Amino acid sequence: MSADYLASQLFNGLASGAFYALLALGLSVIFGTLRIINFAHGAMYMLGAFATYYGAQYLHLNFFLALILAPLVVAVLGMLFEVLLLRRLQGLDPVYGLLFTFAATLVVVNLMRLLAGAMGSPYNIPDALSGATNLGFTLYPTYKLFVIVVSIIVCVLVWWFVERSLLGARIRASTENPVLVRALGIDTPRIITLTFGLGVAIAALAGVLAAPTTNVYPSMGDDIIIYTFAIVVIGGLGSITGSIVMGFALGVLQTLGAIWYPPIATTLIFIVMVIVIALRPSGLFGRPESS
Amino acid sequence: MRITRIISAVCAGIMLCAPLSAAPVAAADTGPIHIAVITDMSGVYASISGQGAVEATKMAVEDFGGKVLGRPIIVDTVDHQNSGPTAEAKAREEFDNGAELAVDLTNSATALAVAAVAKDMHKLAIVSGGGSSALTGASCNKYTYHYAYDTYALAHSEGTSVAKAGYKTWYGIVPDYAFGKSMLADFTDAIAPFGATFVHSDTMPLGTTDFSTYMLAAKNAHPQVVALLNAGADTVNSMKAAKEFGLDKQMKIVVGLFFLPQVDTDPALWAGAKVADSWYWNQTPEARKWADRYAARMNGVRPGSIQAADYSSTMQWLKAVKAVGSVDADKIVAYLDGRTFSDFYAQNAQWRARDHSVVHDMYVYDILPQSEVKERDAWYKLVDTIPASQAFRPVAQSNCTKTW
Amino acid sequence: MNRATRIAALAALVVLLIVMPWIGVPIPPLFSEAMSAPGSLNLLALCFVFGALALSYDIIFGFAGLLSFGHALYFAAGVYVTAIALTHWHCTLLQAMGITIVVALILPLVIGAVCLRVRDIQFAMVTLAFAQAGSILVMQNPFGLTGGEEGLALGPSALPAALVGVANTRNIYWIALAFLVLTCAIGVWSVNSAAGRVWQAIRENERRVAVIGLNPYLYKLGAFVLSSFLASMAGVVYMVVEGSASPDVTTASFTLVLLVMVVLGGVGTLWGAVLGGIVYEYLDFRLVVLANASGLQSLPAFLRVPLSEPLFILGVLFIILVLFVPGGLAGAVRRLNPASLSSSGSH
Known part of the structure; x- marks a missing residue:
């Protein structure tokens, strides 16, 4: 096995990690404010891809515009979902948020199946990003490099926004102590809705990026979301840093595992999860529970 | 005693209803x-x-x-x-x-x-x-x-056709379930008489959507043929990854299970692939x-x-x-x-x-690029006809336990 | 109703169900054949299995307050271990059951020990991950044992002769009925036992239980093992009724089906869960048939097509239940008022 080959595979790992990181990040942002595990995250990812596909089909929207518009559209849908339905679950055990969003996923995925068929629709890599780029040691598909770069930029921006900016401080405060924050004149429900929208937008962005690499099909979010859950647990529920770092790390680990022994590829993440839970139940980057 | 009263009421109910069970369901042999x-x-x-x-x-x-x-x-x-x-x-x-x-x-x-x-x-x-x-x-x-x-006929039609044209080294992309495994076994069998073998095959778990790893590995192994022995969305996603890494320019891509209506969804993707089928319109x-x-x-x-x-x-x-x-x-x-x-x-x-088994001739087709297609759905070019006797599993090898 | 009346009514119901195979009464829109016909008995037997399965789920979810998202795994373990023992290892049904019982105790003990290190949502996700791994394993058909996506069918000689063939459907029906009654008894006994009361205390406030010197972890593990064990046993009976194992029972959507059953009937009430399981399975089976009925076929496509998608219906049903069934979920998870507590435990 040559070094070039391994390096290329490393990039493959980063490219699949790019998707995990984005999805886990969105999940963490939502969990951080709503204390809800958004099972519908995979459906949002799928809707992002479909928005891209339909945009191209009916509005001749090019890929780069879709990269901005599709997440916005899906985020608006997501915020409606939060305001109209999810909000009613406030005060219930968080488990019901998980159940409710799971049911919503079934509805959305099956509606899309009826609308678009189960086989899926093709969306091709935009011309500007097709072909390969010379990395010095090997030729590597340009589109995959693009995915890695976009993902890293978005992750860093969101991390900075939530952990370092003033608005981020307000978001965190709204979760920790909503009464106090409201007393200070900050509109807590609106902050929660907007944060939910942000999380959904990140998932939809991952969907846009995925559209050219796979067929766009209704169940495309079903598998990836389960891995993302595992990654979030490994990173530490609610930890933004943990989600990003473990997203990329497990993408690479999964790829290396697949070269070594393909059948283990899909189970590797679960194995890591079990080990992490046994040793450190709060996750690698999570704060240990106070109890 | 309420209990006995209820039970006797139930029993009376049974007596009342019992005769109804005798009504036979007549087999209609005059209806539709x-x-x-x-x-x-x-x-x-x-x-x-x-x-x-x-x-x-x-x-x-x-x-x-x-x-x-x-x-x-x-x-x-x-x-x-x-x-x-x-x-x-x-x-x-x-x-x-x-x-x-x-x-x-x-x-x-x-x-x-x-x-x-x-x-x-x-x-x-x-x-x-x-x-x-x-x-x-x-x-x-x-x-x-x-x-x-059946999977045997597909593998034997396509395997025979491609292997006898001189393609000796194959690389398998195999999903980890019964279909994938039997396709691999059948293809291995079919190409062996022509001196062709699978130099390697990657068995990937269900739910794999990112095939880049395997396509890069396949490219690195420099085979003459890459056989996608999967189905449905897996075939689409692996074909996309194969094209992204430029495999189609260096080797032949053989698709194990494919049906004409699939071309419509993405003609550019499938152009140049080789498939087997039982009929083309x-x-x-x-x-x-x-x-x-x-x-x-x-x-x-x-x-x-x-x-x-x-x-x-x-x-x-x-x-x-x-x-x-x-x-x-x-x-x-x-x-x-x-x-x-x-x-x-x-x-x-x-x-x-x-x-x-209802046996008949099987066919191998090339999928044409859009530029060569003159009318709707005319995607296939017939390249080989495999007689029924060679395409289907011979009776001598049948593992059907005939109980009738 | 007082206690004696209720017991009498229940006894009468059981007697009625026991003698059902001799009653030829047709209930036209509800059953396509007379109640004594094999088709109806088979459907009822399936309903009983799912009633018991829903009850097993309610023990861990409704009473111990643990949302296991992987309950399908233990049911599937019962189905598949029995099927593998019968077909591949040529065991008798009793031997197969013995093997299944051992697996059904060890599997949840090991998995529960790991999963219960975390709580709430992490617990749900970790149990889901294990169930997912189980589902993948079954689909991969290791050593040719599970039959992959095609599942496993029992040959004609795999089961005792008394359980094979259309004529013996009534024997299968009685087995399913007996199993349901036994499960109900175990369920009622367990939630009213000392341990059962601790489960409910944990559900309300785990820390308080720890403060009084009990170890919540061990009690939760006990609930997890009991619930999973009953699910596996339901799997054994299901195997006998269906005569085949299909990977459908390993999936996360199957767990959701169980959840819908429990929520449908009422979380934290055993009889509610049983009823939910029975009603759901009945509807699931009959709606498939009704979907083809001429009435539905003549509906406009935008109504007919979604109505023929079972998962779509399931999702909508669940959303409606969560949002609109008054008090159902909220009350059930947080606390049970004294009235519903007594109704859940007294029969």
């Missing part, structure tokens, strides 16, 4: 004969079977005159939603309510489920959609025929004539091989019913076993008595 098209109407297989399969079956009934033995024929649409248990429950219901034949049965799990029901209830099932060789192997039975293709004037009639009923969409097989098998069955003068499955089986025929769909065909 139902043919159940059991298929996937809205899932992944809807385009290769679905509504088209129903329409093709209806065409056969109309062409036959709409009646047999003086009884009207009704085609029932049954959506199995790709679930074995659903298919089983609905098949039972159909056979209970006057169906004498179940056709199509796309997706192997549902085909095997319905085959078991057919065996149980002594009604006939003719499978055209499902491809598992188990239907004529370990799970064979008297009341089930396998009509269109533009391969003979007769086929074309039927396909045009079908297209007129289906908004101009040309039929795929499964839909043509549904027409052909329904027609064969109706002719048998007429010849025998009965819909009784045992009599029909006795009539069909060993019979040979050719029609617009099946060339040099035989209802093989030994394992109930």
Whole structure:
């Protein structure tokens, strides 16, 4: 096995990690404010891809515009979902948020199946990003490099926004102590809705990026979301840093595992999860529970 | 004592109702004969079977005159939603309510489920959609025929055709479930006589969507052929990854299971791939004539091989019913076993008595680039015809335990 | 109703169900054949299995307050271990049951020990991950044992002769009925036992239980093992009723089906869960048939097509239940008022 080959595979790992990181990040942002595990995250990812596909089909929207518009559209849908339905679950055990969003996923995925068929629709890599780029040691598909770069930029921006900016401080405060924050004149429900929208937008962005690499099909979010859950647990529920770092790390680990022994590829993440839970139940980057 | 009162009331109820159980369900042999098209109407297989399969079956009934033995024929649409248990429950219901034949049965799990029901209830099932060789192997039975293709025939047609053209080193992309494994075994078998072998094959778990790792590994191994032995979305996603890494420019890409309607979704992706199938609508004037009639009923969409097989098998069955003068499955089986025929769909065909495989010639096609396609759905170019005797599993190798 | 009346009514119901195979009464729109016909008995037997399965789920979810998202795994373990023992290892039914019992105790003990290190949502996700791994394993058909996506069918000689063939459907029916009654008894006994009361205390406030010197972890593990064990036993009976194992029972959507059953009937009430399971399975089976009925076929496509998608219906049903069934979920998870507590435990 040559070094070039391994390096290329490393990039493959980063490219699949790019998707995990984005999805886990969105999940963490939502969990951080709503204390809800958004099972519908995979459906949002799928809707992002479909928005891209339909945009191209009916509005001749090019890929780069879709990269901005599709997440916005899906985020608006997501915020409606939060305001109209999810909000009613406030005060219930968080488990019901998980159940409710799971049911919503079934509805959305099956509606899309009826609308678009189960086989899926093709969306091709935009011309500007097709072909390969010379990395010095090997030729590597340009589109995959693009995915890695976009993902890293978005992750860093969101991390900075939530952990370092003033608005981020307000978001965190709204979760920790909503009464106090409201007393200070900050509109807590609106902050929660907007944060939910942000999380959904990140998932939809991952969907846009995925559209050219796979067929766009209704169940495309079903598998990836389960891995993302595992990654979030490994990173530490609610930890933004943990989600990003473990997203990329497990993408690479999964790829290396697949070269070594393909059948283990899909189970590797679960194995890591079990080990992490046994040793450190709060996750690698999570704060240990106070109890 | 309330308890005794309630129990005695219940017992009285039983006495009252008991005589009703004697009412027998009369078998209607003058009413309509139902043919159940059991298929996937809205899932992944809807385009290769679905509504088209129903329409093709209806065409056969109309062409036959709409009646047999003086009884009207009704085609029932049954959506199995790709679930074995659903298919089983609905098949039972159909056979209970006057169906004498179940056709199509796309997706192997549902085909095997319905085959078991057919065996149980002594009604006939003719499978055209499902491809598992188990239907004529370990799970064979008297009341089930396998009509269109199976994994053995696909692998042996395509493997033979490509290997004899001089491609010696193969690389397999194999999903980790029964279908993938049997495809790999069948392909390995098929190419061996020509000195060709799989230098390596990667078995990937279900749910793999990112095939980059495996395509890069395949490219790195420099084989002459990469065989995608998967199905459905996996085939699409692995083909996309193969093109992204430029495999199509360096080696031949062979697709194990493929149907014509799939090209439509992304013509650029499939151009240049090699596939095997049991029929193509533009391969003979007769086929074309039927396909045009079908297209007129289906908004101009040309039929795929499964839909043509549904027409052909329904027609064969109706002719048998007429010849025998009965819909009784045992009599029909006795009539069909060993019979040979050719029609617009099946060339040099035989209802093989030994394992109930319906064998016929198989074909290998190249998928044309859009620039060479002159009319709608004309994606295939016929490159090879594999005679029935070479395409299908020889009787001598059959692992069907014949119990009838 | 007082206690004696209720017991009498229940006894009468059981007697009625026991003698059902001799009653030829047809209930036309509800059952397509007379109640004594094999088709109806088979459907009832399936309903009983799912009633018991829903009850087993309610023990862990409704009473111990643990949302296991992987309950399908233990049911599937019962189905598959029995099927594998019968077909591949040529065991008798009793031997197969013995093997299944051992597996059904060890599997949840090991998995529960790991999963219960975390709580709430992490617990749900970790149990889901294990169930997913189980589902993948079954689909991969290791050593040719599970039959992959095609599942496993029992040969004619795999089961005792008294359980094979249409004529013996009534024997299968009685087995399913007996199993349901036994499960109900175990369920009622367990939630009213000392341990059962601790489960409910943990559900309300785990820390308080720890403060009084009990170890919540061990009690939760006990609930997890009992619930999973009953699910596996339901799997054994299901195997006998169906005669085949299909990978459908391993999936996360199957767990959701169980959840819908429990929520449908009422979380935290055993009889509610049983009823939910029975009603759901009945509807699931009959709606498949009704979906083909002429009435539905004549509906416009935008109504008919979604109505023929079972998962779509399931999702909508669940959303409606969560949002609109008054008090159902909220009350059930947080606390049970004294009235519903007594109704859940007294029969």
